[in-house]
Amino acid sequence: MDFIDRLCDSVNSIQNLPINCSLGYLLPKECLVLYPLPGGQVEREFYDGIKDQVLNYEFSMKSQDQLAIQRTLWLIQSHLEELSSLNSDDGSFDFGEIKISNKPYINNEDEQGYYIFILDIQAAITTFPRKDK
Template sequence: MDLIERLSDKINSIDLPQIMIIGQLSEDSDFGFYSQPGSQVISQDWSGIQERLLPFEVALRTDDIELGNNTLWKISELLDSTNSLETDGTYEFNKINIEPQPFLAMIDVANKGIFLLDFNVEITQQINLGD
């Protein structure tokens, strides 16, 4: 499943202060996108078709508080208006749920703000039930 790559491509297609990488914040990267624990099956039918909810987070570390806030709001608005997503065919994109809106999570020891945007992506996927 290529969901995280497709979402990353979509987010990086807008005007951002820097390229967002797939991965956690690190010494080398101040702008990351990653999956969160806690995915869940919303429903499943007898043929193995599942509705799943997958949690993700965008994180940006910056000393420019206004830039951080504006960047994550821009991403939030993009995702909120996303109605379709090209996929590799292993799943079908349904919708994105953003909760809460972007927020300043903390200010670190280097006086940089860490902004977060949490959201869930709902997909439909055929799973193999075995024989």
Template sequence: MDFMERLRDKINTIPQLPLECKMGYLGLDESLVVYPLPGSRIVQEYMDGSKDWHMNYEIAMKSQKQSEIHETLWTIQTELEGLSELYSQNSSFQFDGLMVTNKPYINQLNNQGWYVFLLDIQASITIFKEEK
């Protein structure tokens, strides 16, 4: 299922982001990432094996420039709130919608001056049963 890859690709099409979004966790330096969160759940299951899911993801940014993080995550949030289409490249899912569950918020400030801000979303998607 390639949903997270398509979400990352969509984020990377947003003009003038200061960093490329990657999948995984924050690095040691400035970074912008997307990763899954716990709590995803099946909403409905169909006879053909397809399942409707509510899937939780987090977008995190780390930088020493608090205002840049704030602006970047609010830009991403605005773009994702208006997202109506997202297509699988391998036909493994159908995108049904996306909801921002937490607006960008500060999560951490360490003694080296690195800020970490988070943005939480929930995607509604149908995952098709894999053909064997």
């Protein structure tokens, strides 16, 4: 399923986004990342293998500039709140909606003076079984 990839692409399409988003966990340097969180659920499953799911994701940004982090994550939040469509490249999902679980907040400051802020979301999607089974 390519949902997380398409979500990352959508965020990277935001005009004036000061840093590109990548998939994975935080790096030792300034970065903006997206990764899945536990707690996703299948809300409804059909006999043909189609599933309505709610999945949890987190955007995390690390920088020594708190203002830049705040501006970036609020820009992403605004984009996601207005997102009405997201298309799968491989036909593995249909997009429903994104809800903001937690608005941007500070999570940590490390020994090198980097701040870490987080934005949590829930995505409602419908997934389709793989055709190559």
